Amino acid sequence: MSAKAEAVIDIAEYMQSVGRRARSAARAIGRARTGMKNAALLAIATAIEKATETLKAENFRDLDAGRRHGLDAALLDRLELDDARIATMAAGLREIAALPDPVGSISNLNYRPSGIQVGRMRVPLGVIGIIYESRPNVTADAAGLCLKSGNAAILRGGSEAIHSNQALSHCIHAGLAEAGLPAEVVQVIETTDRAAVGELIRMREYVDVIVPRGGKGLIERISAEARVPVIKHLHGVCHTYIDDMADLDKAVRVALNAKTQRYGTCNTMETLLVAAGVAGQVLPRLAEQYAAAGVELRGCEATRAILPDITPATEEDWEAEYLAPILAVRIVTDLDAAMDHIARYGSQHTDAIITESITRAQRFLHEVDSSSVMVNASSRFADGFEYGLGAEIGISTDKLHARGPVGLEGLTTQKFIVLGDGHIRT
Amino acid sequence: MSAKAEAVIDIAEYMQSVGRRARSAARAIGRARTGMKNAALLAIATAIEKATETLKAENFRDLDAGRRHGLDAALLDRLELDDARIATMAAGLREIAALPDPVGSISNLNYRPSGIQVGRMRVPLGVIGIIYESRPNVTADAAGLCLKSGNAAILRGGSEAIHSNQALSHCIHAGLAEAGLPAEVVQVIETTDRAAVGELIRMREYVDVIVPRGGKGLIERISAEARVPVIKHLHGVCHTYIDDMADLDKAVRVALNAKTQRYGTCNTMETLLVAAGVAGQVLPRLAEQYAAAGVELRGCEATRAILPDITPATEEDWEAEYLAPILAVRIVTDLDAAMDHIARYGSQHTDAIITESITRAQRFLHEVDSSSVMVNASSRFADGFEYGLGAEIGISTDKLHARGPVGLEGLTTQKFIVLGDGHIRT
Numbered sequence: 098m099s100a101k102a103e104a105v106i107d108i109a110e111y112m113q114s115v116g117r118r119a120r121s122a123a124r125a126i127g128r129a130r131t132g133m134k135n136a137a138l139l140a141i142a143t144a145i146e147k148a149t150e151t152l153k154a155e156n157f158r159d160l161d162a163g164r165r166h167g168l169d170a171a172l173l174d175r176l177e178l179d180d181a182r183i184a185t186m187a188a189g190l191r192e193i194a195a196l197p198d199p200v201g202s203i204s205n206l207n208y209r210p211s212g213i214q215v216g217r218m219r220v221p222l223g224v225i226g227i228i229y230e231s232r233p234n235v236t237a238d239a240a241g242l243c244l245k246s247g248n249a250a251i252l253r254g255g256s257e258a259i260h261s262n263q264a265l266s267h268c269i270h271a272g273l274a275e276a277g278l279p280a281e282v283v284q285v286i287e288t289t290d291r292a293a294v295g296e297l298i299r300m301r302e303y304v305d306v307i308v309p310r311g312g313k314g315l316i317e318r319i320s321a322e323a324r325v326p327v328i329k330h331l332h333g334v335c336h337t338y339i340d341d342m343a344d345l346d347k348a349v350r351v352a353l354n355a356k357t358q359r360y361g362t363c364n365t366m367e368t369l370l371v372a373a374g375v376a377g378q379v380l381p382r383l384a385e386q387y388a389a390a391g392v393e394l395r396g397c398e399a400t401r402a403i404l405p406d407i408t409p410a411t412e413e414d415w416e417a418e419y420l421a422p423i424l425a426v427r428i429v430t431d432l433d434a435a436m437d438h439i440a441r442y443g444s445q446h447t448d449a450i451i452t453e454s455i456t457r458a459q460r461f462l463h464e465v466d467s468s469s470v471m472v473n474a475s476s477r478f479a480d481g482f483e484y485g486l487g488a489e490i491g492i493s494t495d496k497l498h499a500r501g502p503v504g505l506e507g508l509t510t511q512k513f514i515v516l517g518d519g520h521i522r523t
Numbered sequence: 524m525s526a527k528a529e530a531v532i533d534i535a536e537y538m539q540s541v542g543r544r545a546r547s548a549a550r551a552i553g554r555a556r557t558g559m560k561n562a563a564l565l566a567i568a569t570a571i572e573k574a575t576e577t578l579k580a581e582n583f584r585d586l587d588a589g590r591r592h593g594l595d596a597a598l599l600d601r602l603e604l605d606d607a608r609i610a611t612m613a614a615g616l617r618e619i620a621a622l623p624d625p626v627g628s629i630s631n632l633n634y635r636p637s638g639i640q641v642g643r644m645r646v647p648l649g650v651i652g653i654i655y656e657s658r659p660n661v662t663a664d665a666a667g668l669c670l671k672s673g674n675a676a677i678l679r680g681g682s683e684a685i686h687s688n689q690a691l692s693h694c695i696h697a698g699l700a701e702a703g704l705p706a707e708v709v710q711v712i713e714t715t716d717r718a719a720v721g722e723l724i725r726m727r728e729y730v731d732v733i734v735p736r737g738g739k740g741l742i743e744r745i746s747a748e749a750r751v752p753v754i755k756h757l758h759g760v761c762h763t764y765i766d767d768m769a770d771l772d773k774a775v776r777v778a779l780n781a782k783t784q785r786y787g788t789c790n791t792m793e794t795l796l797v798a799a800g801v802a803g804q805v806l807p808r809l810a811e812q813y814a815a816a817g818v819e820l821r822g823c824e825a826t827r828a829i830l831p832d833i834t835p836a837t838e839e840d841w842e843a844e845y846l847a848p849i850l851a852v853r854i855v856t857d858l859d860a861a862m863d864h865i866a867r868y869g870s871q872h873t874d875a876i877i878t879e880s881i882t883r884a885q886r887f888l889h890e891v892d893s894s895s896v897m898v899n900a901s902s903r904f905a906d907g908f909e910y911g912l913g914a915e916i917g918i919s920t921d922k923l924h925a926r927g928p929v930g931l932e933g934l935t936t937q938k939f940i941v942l943g944d945g946h947i948r949t
């Protein structure tokens with residue numbers, strides 16, 4: 098047997114044992130009381146703070162290796178752990194401890210004509226596998242969210258962050274031990290071998306759901322190969338539609354914020370749709386402000402009749418997730434044309450209408466099939482913290498199970514409970 | 524090009540056009556008012572009643588072909604449409620019309636510190652593909668549930684029911700037309716070519732979810748090959764645990780009902796677990812009644828010490844879904860041993876405890892990871908009608924999205940809605 102084949106078998110065996118331990122730990126964390134889970138979260142936060150120097154030293158090894166391997170500046174920045182980022186990780190865990198525990202909540206417990214009571218109890222999913230890229234703070238966030246929601250976690254970070262993630266793993270295990278919970282509740286994969294990911298996404302008997310966090314390429318690859326269900330966030334081609342019944346001051350304010358507040362996020366507007374009736378009034382005002390912010394506009398022919406200096410938009414622009422200071426602009430005849438455009442080119446992430454018409458707002462809210470639909474608000478609000486979920490593990494563009502920002506509740510499911518007194522079915 | 528290759532290409536093209544039409548119809552049915560959907564359901568019910576003679580004639584063609592192809596008696600029985608079954612189909616559609624419409628319901632609309640209001644709106648999934656076997660009544664049931672929940676449906680019944688299903692398709696289209704809804708809201712696949720199923724379960728751009736209804740073989744095959752999410756009901760290895768703090772009269776009543784009320788259903792008890800402390804008292808009483816009902820018992824060694832005449836149980840018996848008058852019986856030391864057995868051998872479908880202890884009932888409810896968990900009630904209650912869902916498209920043993928009986932709500936999802944007044948993120 099070749100060395101390579103042997104290594105592959107070892108990875109498979111290693112991942113199987115990780116899976117078995119996770120499944121067994123899931124029962125322990127699933128029945129752990131809220132107080133115990135919170136104690137673990139607080140203890141992990143403290144352990145991370147106390148380990149600040151060690152974390153920086155281990156992170157330095159990753160940064161050093163990254164530089165030697167030619168990682169670009171943006172990637173190195175995401176990889177870096179400094180005092181402030183370490184403090185933010187600890188604070189994030191304390192915030193998760195302060196959130197309500199979703200597990201065990203019983204809803205809709207009602208008597209049925211047969212005499213039984215039927216209700217739904219919120220319960221953990223079981224074992225959650227998280228696959229992510231360079232940012233090591235995801236290790237603490239993801240561990241915290243899984244722990245609070247009563248799930249066992251298997252975390253697989255990027256190979257470029259291996260030393261940082263292993264150092265965080267020690268802090269997590271110290272905190273779990275202090276609270277009397279088994280170390281296997283959170284397992285951070287120790288190998289950088291890519292075969293580990295292939296095993297993780299196929300272990301149906303041990304893993305209940307995979308949450309990939311990272312670029313579109315990572316998520317598409319995992320979705321295509323996974324045999325375990327995936328909660329995925331593919332991409333955000335978000336639209337703002339300025340209706341001809343819009344308050345144009347609101348329209349300018351919101352459209353500017355939706356594009357320029359941050360460029361690299363999935364809830365940033367990528368295409369602006371403007372009703373023909375107000376385009377002549379609103380586009381010159383917007384163009385001036387976008388120019389001041391350094392945003393390049395790419396417009397349809399009608400847009401270029403108003404703004405002759407901008408680049409012509411092509412079919413690819415309507416489909417583009419720029420994640421950059423570029424905005425596609427299209428003039429549409431009315432609300433229906435705007436919704437047709439969104440249905441055809443959108444990614445079902447977040448879309449907004451600016452209008453003073455309640456009828457049109459209602460139609461947009463009901464008919465646009467996206468995970469977040471907004472009226473007179475910036476698409477940048479599509480976020481777990483802004484929505485009051487407390488924290489998020491990602492933003493799902495799937496329709497099943499969890500849609501939009503996924504917080505603690507998205508990491509749980511509901512089972513039916515039935516209470517009888519010797520009731521039988523007749 | 525060979526005739527076979529040509530036929531395959533035709534099926535692919537046919538299914539693509541079915542998918543495109545369904546996606547387009549999904550927007551129309553998704554925004555249809557409740558009254559319009561109910562009018563369609565009532566019109567379909569009436570059309571089915573009026574077509575009774577035609578339905579029986581077309582069904583006779585299927586029965587005749589089935590007999591010629593040597594279908595067994597059970598299959599022929601499931602295939603048959605008589606006056607009573609046709610009336611039941613129509614009544615079922617009228618019951619669905621009477622259920623509340625889940626679409627558009629807004630929950631948890633709250634103000635956030637930023638000033639925006641965030642809530643969740645229940646919306647249809649989009650396009651639902653249903654794959655089922657011989658019973659033609661599923662055509663009417665599934666069409667009705669999808670229609671009421673605002674989804675477009677693609678229905679693929681068994682080839683043995685093709686004439687019955689096409690006749691039902693005419694009734695459905697007559698009803699949709701009467702209500703002013705497009706015919707493409709419900710499409711019944713017109714070909715018996717198996718390649719159509721292969722296409723249907725891979726059309727990610729046109730189909731949002733597949734619901735297979737049928738035997739374990741069908742569901743496993745579809746789950747393995749599907750590229751579209753599947754809501755599946757694999758199998759039910761349901762347990763009843765008689766605790767040593769049980770009221771033994773209740774225990775006998777419930778354990779008898781859970782096994783004998785019907786044998787072929789997924790919520791029928793397949794393994795009885797008995798606490799060692801009460802086994803000597805309760806097992807002889809139960810054995811007598813099971814014998815009277817014609818149920819064969821297969822027991823562990825401890826059980827056979829009490830009931831020496833029964834068959835010894837093997838490892839396979841603990842995993843068996845008999846769907847027959849056979850019951851595996853095992854004596855366990857206590858609640859923990861019972862829950863360990865269920866975790867190891869159960870199918871996470873429905874499990875019940877019989878006990879008067881509230882502490883043990885609570886532990887069982889919280890810790891047993893099944894889609895339905897019951898106290899002092901027969902597992903036969905695990906059913907959409909009994910739970911008050913009004914109707915069910917199946918019982919899901921998945922954890923994500925829909926768990927347990929899946930009614931109208933399981934065929935919908937929730938999106939976030941955000942209401943602002945020109946709010947921007949800072």
